[in-house]
Amino acid sequence: MLTTDDLRFFAAIVRATSLAAAARDLNVSPPAVTQRLRALEERLRVHLVDRSGRQLTLTDEGELLAERGRLVLEDLEDLDDAIATRRGQVRGHLRVIASLGFGRRHVAPVASQFQEDHPELKIDLILSDRLGGIPTSGWDLAVHVGELDHTASSLVMRHLAPNERWACAAPDYLHRNGTPGEPDALHAHACIALRENDEDVTLWRFGSIHGLSVGSVRIEPRLSSNDGDVVRGWALAGRGIIVRSEWDVAEDVREGRLVRVLQEFALPAAPVVALLGSRRQARAARTGRFLDALQAALDPTPWRLPRGTTGMDR
CATH class of the missing domain: 1.10.10.10 (Winged helix-like DNA-binding domain superfamily/Winged helix DNA-binding domain)
Incomplete structure (x- = not known):
């Protein structure tokens, strides 16, 4: 048996x-x-x-x-x-996956505190730079930033926080090379690409905040990496223009280390969402409570700047 x-x-x-x-x-x-x-x-x-x-x-x-x-x-x-929930306990095994950068900065602290608050719970946090295609098994909850492929259509989704994408560069770079006034001007600039999730990372798609479609610009990156921290570091060093998530560069813009460019041309948003692989996972008390803790940590959105902040305000 x-x-x-x-x-x-x-x-x-x-x-x-x-x-x-x-x-x-x-x-x-x-x-x-x-x-x-x-x-x-x-x-x-x-x-x-x-x-x-x-x-x-x-x-x-x-x-x-x-x-x-x-x-x-x-x-x-x-x-x-279910029995533990009746006793007011959170226990069991919670498997969470998240992207490398966002997971380190925003998910890991919540996981640590949540496990300390619920010592009978075991948490596995797996960080990866390849979450465009969500794994089909082996996890209870996935925290994802940005666009999702078709495999996510059958998953239970919960919105966690808004997140824009910004084009930005160091003040020193813009002083030496000028500030692009429109997306096509990027052809004359040094651009830096982040290669992740098998996306077409050299195609930067722009629209307009006034509804006018601008279209896409094919950049020829002089530098590229699959590590977001490396790409951000290159931008801070004045090596070129990057497109990065608001959550990653908002503090640099606030402190004037980076300057937003092409603000009137909106890039596709990259919202932060939680994904659950099944209704069973969505019902689990540990999953629901962890989601609540994560949502509380992201409300108000910690990276959101006052509208109109460019990095030139300092």
């Missing part, structure tokens, strides 16, 4: 790319994982994993056990969550 320990063990196998990775996740030796998997297969009299290739591949029986086992574990977790 299968036990919940068996199901959790096999779930770790499914999450891993190899038995060695599963051993690290379970904090045991690779031979121990191999031995336990073999014992489970012998007890069930089926092969669960094809180990002939370099990566683990589930057999049909393995796929069945993985899917049905996941449902059983989720039901048990729901039951435990």
Whole structure:
């Protein structure tokens, strides 16, 4: 007969790319994982994993056990969550994913405080620079900034905070090279691109705050990186013009380290949203309370400047 320990063990196998990775996740030796998997297969009299290739591949029986086992574990977790909620407790395991920069600055502090307030809760915070395509499993809540691809259409979404995109540069750069008056003028400027989420990052799309469409400008970046901190650092050093999220550069603009340009031509907004993979995750008390804590931390929006602030006001 299968036990919940068996199901959790096999779930770790499914999450891993190899038995060695599963051993690290379970904090045991690779031979121990191999031995336990073999014992489970012998007890069930089926092969669960094809180990002939370099990566683990589930057999049909393995796929069945993985899917049905996941449902059983989720039901048990729901039951435990419901009982804990009746006692006014928040407990269980909360898996949160977020983008690198925003996650470090705004999600990590909330996660730390929330876990301190609820010591029976375990939180895994996974930060990534590739959240354009949200993973299909292995998480309860995703905090996303910006546009989403089609895979997010089936997810439960909750708006957390507004966030614009700004074109900006250091005062020193603008003093040496002039300030662009319209998007087409960017062709004569040094532009810096952030490469993330497989987006077409060299196509900067502009509209007008008065409703007049300007269209897109194809830039030829002299510098590019997949790290937002690097791109921001280059801009602060006077190397060129960047397009960055308001949350990332608002303080620099407020302090005059960066200056907004082309303000009359609006770039596509990049709102901050929370995504939940299923109605079950949306109902979980720990998820709802963490969302409330995150929403409270972002209200009022901490990066929002008075309208009209350019960075030249100092």
